[in-house]
Amino acid sequence: MRRWRLVLGGGPADGTGWALEGADAQMDAALAALYDQDGAAGTGDGGRPDRREGGLGASAPRVARWLGDIRRYFPSTVVQVMQKDAIERLNLTRLLLEPEMLEAVEPDVHLVGTLLALNKVMPDQARESARAVVRTVVAELERRLAQRTRAAVSGALDRSARTYRPKRVADIDWDRTIRANLRNYLPEKNTVVPSRLVGHARRRRAMQREVVLCVDQSGSMASSVVYASVFGAALASMRALKTSLVVFDTAVADLTDRLHDPVELLFGTQLGGGTDINRAVAYSQGLITRPTDSIFVLISDLYEGGVREEMLRRIAAMAQAGVQVIVLLALSDEGAPFYDHENAAALAAMGVPAFACTPDAFPELMAAAIERRDVGRWAEQRTPAP
Structure with a gap:
């Protein structure tokens, strides 16, 4: 019921009758700021509650506080989804041109794409902060x-190079060697006697x-x-x-x-x-x-x-x-x-x-x-x- 309450956003029509307290109430406020219209859950036909949808004000201080809140209450994967929603659905891209905003966001690949799209219109004071975000994401991708x-x-490259005179047993490609010598199969010995070896050459x-x-x-x-x-x-x-x-x-x-x-x-x-x-x-x-x-x-x-x-x-x-x-x-x-x-x-x-x-x-x-x-x-x- 707690999860449904957080999904539906409260109000008399949500059907949960569940009251939120403490951290749950703060989490709900962070969700409401992004997904509720004027802080209240939307309703569909028949008065039933829809999924949350609505607006987060375009005030930079408020958005910066909100970014801090969602990082406090949600795992980074969820934070990235919420940031993407805020940027794409609520048209907050212009706020990313402010250095204090860039310092508050959770770096991820989608955010890097947005920053690169804004590169040509980015003011100088925000450019270094944007580079820091991109550098963080690139470093993580390189590590992974x-x-x-x-x-x-x-x-x-090692496997693609072939030699017919392998110098070590470890260099022999047994699968290719057997295939190349099937004509030399001896039924009475139940084995293949290779007339030539196929091996991996050392990389040039x-x-x-x-x-x-x-x-x-x-x-x-x-x-x-x-x-x-x-x-x-x-x-x-x-x-x-x-x-x-x-x-x-x-x-x-x-x-x-x-x-x-x-x-x-x-x-x-x-x-x-x-x-x-x-x-x-x-x-x-x-x-x-x-x-x-x-x-x-x-x-x-x-x-x-x-x-x-x-x-x-x-x-x-x-x-x-x-x-x-x-x-x-x-x-x-x-x-x-x-x-x-x-x-x-x-x-x-x-x-x-x-x-x-x-x-x-x-x-x-x-x-x-x-x-x-x-x-x-x-x-x-x-x-x-x-």
Whole structure:
């Protein structure tokens, strides 16, 4: 009954008859400030209480106190949801331009996306506070994802190199060795006598793969931009990879020279605006010098504002030249994405997989691409269908 009372917001029509005291009353006040209209729960047809919905005043001091209250009474995951609601539903984005507000918020990926969208209109006094928020989120993402990415990719590079003269027993790939020697099976011994060994070669020091991350920076792709920047920086730190990062809307920006600093990279993006995927793919084609050793990852919802037919022809040409082409409809934890189904189907018909990917799955995805496994089948097994 206590939980229902907090959900419904009180009043004679909520049916709970439950009185709140102490911390519960303060928690209810924090909910009411965001979700109640004029401090009272809304009602639907027949006088029954709806879910809470309403307004939080746009007074900066009041909002700052409210941010402190919700951090006191709710876990950080709930705080992030409430902040997102306050920003998106109640139009409080302008308050994020004030340094004292930025110091009170709970940093998360959605907030970073909002700050990046406001970057061009942000006053100087708020810019450093915004950078601190972004830096906190990036550091947490790097701690969680960067080392996993480097480990997965390093292992894949080791496995992708083959030798027929392994120097150590530990280097022998037994599965491939058995498959290569099935003709040498001796029934009377119930064994295979290998005439040649297949093993893992030690990784070469030279660059082995070219990776191009091409990221749609339209407003709907904000979380994907944040995650792609962190992953791009992790991949760029590996000598065996030549990593490029390109972001685009109706124009194209090559941010490869900022991959050493994901925070600077993110502030080089410009969220919002239209989308010209064809132009971005054309630019990316020029970055690829070794097609059969290259991986092209397009991160976009595929809503094309440019020339659709030319975009599809370019991607088909890349795939036919030997480039490993992967299209991610989203790189985020936000669930099933909105995307252009017609373009996704056209890509699938030419053998280019298009699917959503969570950040936790991305390291394994890159490992699969480096080993030239069937990425489409990998996606069906490891990621939810879009």
